[in-house]
Amino acid sequence: EAQVTQNPRYLITVTGKKLTVTCSQNMNHEYMSWYRQDPGLGLRQIYYSMNVEVTDKGDVPEGYKVSRKEKRNFPLILESPSPNQTSLYFCASSNLRDRVSGNTIYFGEGSWLTVV
Amino acid sequence: QKEVEQDPGPLSVPEGAIVSLNCTYSNSAFQYFMWYRQYSRKGPELLMYTYSSGNKEDGRFTAQVDKSSKYISLFIRDSQPSDSATYLCAMTILNRDDKIIFGKGTRLHILP
Numbered sequence: 001e002a003q004v005t006q007n008p009r010y011l012i013t014v015t016g017k018k019l020t021v022t023c024s025q026n027m028n029h030e031y032m033s034w035y036r037q038d039p040g041l042g043l044r045q046i047y048y049s050m051n052v053e054v055t056d057k058g059d060v061p062e063g064y065k066v067s068r069k070e071k072r073n074f075p076l077i078l079e080s081p082s083p084n085q086t087s088l089y090f091c092a093s094s095n096l097r098d099r100v101s102g103n104t105i106y107f108g109e110g111s112w113l114t115v116v
Numbered sequence: 117q118k119e120v121e122q123d124p125g126p127l128s129v130p131e132g133a134i135v136s137l138n139c140t141y142s143n144s145a146f147q148y149f150m151w152y153r154q155y156s157r158k159g160p161e162l163l164m165y166t167y168s169s170g171n172k173e174d175g176r177f178t179a180q181v182d183k184s185s186k187y188i189s190l191f192i193r194d195s196q197p198s199d200s201a202t203y204l205c206a207m208t209i210l211n212r213d214d215k216i217i218f219g220k221g222t223r224l225h226i227l228p
Contacts, residue, residue, distance in 0.1 A: 004159075040124075040220065041220065042204070042218050042219060042220035042221060043160070043204065043218040045215065045216075058215075059215075090159050090160070092159075104162075105162060105216075107159030107160050107161065108159050109157075109158055109159050110157065110158065110159050
């Protein structure tokens with residue numbers, strides 16, 4: 001079954017404590033991306049990656065890091081989380097051809113992150 | 117002016133009614149138009165996508181794009197309680213930084 005798996009699904013953490021949200025896909029997709037979803041603001045792209053070792057900033061990259069050492073994994077790192085990073089985070093993947101048309105973009109189930 | 121505007125709702129309609137969901141946009145260069153459905157506590161899933169103007173039908177769902185008015189619609193016929201979800205429109209331009217612009221979503225409730 002085609003899947004994008006995120007962990008953890010739910011996390012409450014404290015300001016400044018580094019955390020990593022993992023993302024893994026089993027579809028051999030080249031393209032992976034992280035979004036955050038906030039009430040009234042919709043989905044906003046944080047970072048994306050077109051392939052292994054290739055990453056680029058999205059619309060709201062401040063306070064986040066990513067890495068793409070393997071094709072299937074695209075972790076999101078919050079080095080020093082702050083309360084304004086409390087949000088619902090989604091990882092998504094697609095093959096390169098379809099990333100723009102929207103066809104076969106798969107989203108994970110989301111990670112609810114609360115920073116206190 | 118925001119690139120994509122979508123009424124957040126909520127929109128409540130009785131079961132069996134025809135639902136019309138809409139987005140307007142400002143950039144005439146958008147080429148691909150998509151509708152995603154997002155159930156509570158789940159990730160968005162692609163419902164339909166169209167390229168340029170026209171209509172596309174898939175079962176009870178019809179996507180319509182009017183590029184002259186910069187207006188896209190999603191129609192749901194014979195609406196069911198299982199259609200209750202948030203619907204996000206999205207659009208993009210080929211080769212423009214791989215960026216998909218999402219609307220903020222419309223919450224839809226189908227009343228049994």
